Amino acid sequence: xxxxxxxxxxxxxxxxxxxxxxxxxxxxxxxxxxxxxxxxxxxxxxxxxxxxxxxxxxxxxxxxxxxxxxxxxxxxxxxxxxxxxxxxxxxxxxxxxxxxxxxxxxxxxxxxxxxxxxxxxxxxxxxxxxxxxxxxxxxxxxxxxxxxxxxxxxxxxxxxxxxxxxxxxxx
Amino acid sequence: xxxxxxxxxxxxxxxxxxxxxxxxxxxxxxxxxxxxxxxxxxxxxxxxxxxxxxxxxxxxxxxxxxxxxxxxxxxxxxxxxxxxxxxxxx
Ligand SMILES: [Zn+2]
Numbered sequence: 001x002x003x004x005x006x007x008x009x010x011x012x013x014x015x016x017x018x019x020x021x022x023x024x025x026x027x028x029x030x031x032x033x034x035x036x037x038x039x040x041x042x043x044x045x046x047x048x049x050x051x052x053x054x055x056x057x058x059x060x061x062x063x064x065x066x067x068x069x070x071x072x073x074x075x076x077x078x079x080x081x082x083x084x085x086x087x088x089x090x091x092x093x094x095x096x097x098x099x100x101x102x103x104x105x106x107x108x109x110x111x112x113x114x115x116x117x118x119x120x121x122x123x124x125x126x127x128x129x130x131x132x133x134x135x136x137x138x139x140x141x142x143x144x145x146x147x148x149x150x151x152x153x154x155x156x157x158x159x160x161x162x163x164x165x166x167x168x169x170x171x
Numbered sequence: 172x173x174x175x176x177x178x179x180x181x182x183x184x185x186x187x188x189x190x191x192x193x194x195x196x197x198x199x200x201x202x203x204x205x206x207x208x209x210x211x212x213x214x215x216x217x218x219x220x221x222x223x224x225x226x227x228x229x230x231x232x233x234x235x236x237x238x239x240x241x242x243x244x245x246x247x248x249x250x251x252x253x254x255x256x257x258x259x260x261x
Contacts, residue, residue, distance in 0.1 A: 002253050006245040015236055028253050035257045085184025086217070093220040098230035111235035130229050131236050155193040162228040 002031060005048060009055045015127055016059035018116060022066065023059070030058035056132055060124070060142065071119045077160035094169040101169065114164040122157035129154050183211045188218050192225055 009030060013023040034041075034054050041050055079087055094101075101107045115123060128139045129150070136154075140147045188211055194200050195208050212219055 002250055003245065006250065006253070007243060010245060010249075024249050024252075027249070028256055031253045032256055032260055036260070079189065081186045085186040087185055087189070087221070093223050094227060098227045098234060101227075101231050102234035107231065108235045108238060111232055115232065115236070126232070127236075130232060151193065158193070158225060158228055159189070161232065162225055165228055165231070166224060 001034075001047075005051050006031075008048075009051060012052060012055050012132065013059045013062075015131060016056075016063055016124070017066075022062055026059040026062045027055065029061065030055040033058060052132070056128070056134075057142065063120075063124070068120060072117065074119050074122055074156050074160055077118070077163055078156060079159060079163060092170060094166070096169070110168050111165065114161055114168070117164060118157055118160055122153050122160065125150055125153040126157035126161065130158070183207050185211075185215060185218050185221075188212070188215075189221060192222060195222075196226060196229075 006027065010023060010027050013026040013030070014020070017023045017026055030051070034051055037054070041047070045053075081087055115126065118126065124143065125139060128134045128142065129136070134142065136147050136150050139150045143150070188195075188208060191200070191204075191208075195205070198205075200208070212222065
């Protein structure tokens with residue numbers, strides 16, 4: 001089980017915890033929690049999905065024990081508007097489609113770096129919703145916040161990420 | 172939600188459109204509001220560009236972070252540490 005699911009689950013832990021040692025600790029926590037709870041695994045969910053959820057929880061627990069680094073406010077990363085409701089800065093659409101961007105190796109690093117610039121409350125919601133595939137209610141339950149807050153944070157996180165990526169992906 | 176939805180009767184600004192773009196992308200709007208969004212989009216290239224890059228952001232984030240080719244095998248000492256900790260605690 002460790003060898004089969006471990007690599008994919010370590011990748012999950014790393015998305016939340018960029019430090020390799022923290023991610024490895026979270027993976028270890030996750031397998032321990034899984035072995036303890038295996039009696040309660042009812043096979044309704046696929047084993048991989050069940051382990052994925054346990055790993056996400058373990059990574060979030062580790063994240064809570066870490067001291068927060070100083071971060072930029074989300075407002076500084078959001079688009080600004082003129083009084084008439086038009087956007088302040090206008091740029092063209094990106095040069096390349098996501099598919100084209102994804103084929104280039106450096107895109108991967110650019111996107112990871114951009115996501116790491118988001119304030120933690122926003123970064124976590126973006127990861128849970130858009131990357132790990134939890135829905136709004138599941139995300140709200142895991143984080144202990146209201147569904148409305150999940151929705152707002154997700155939209156802001158995407159807008160902020162879009163601004164950061166735009167400086168990379170437009171001519 | 173605390174934000175009031177824009178009145179379908181009045182003209183949408185770019186700001187309204189961007190503020191509620193998540194609902195538009197998720198197709199979660201009342202039909203009359205969706206129509207108002209679509210007519211704004213038809214006339215406003217800036218919002219069309221914004222919509223496209225907003226969707227592209229989600230897609231490129233997904234593609235970059237879910238890149239399984241980076242996974243590889245677990246380091247052997249990590250496998251061992253996990254197996255040991257499970258044994259110790261079971
Ligand atoms: Zn517009």
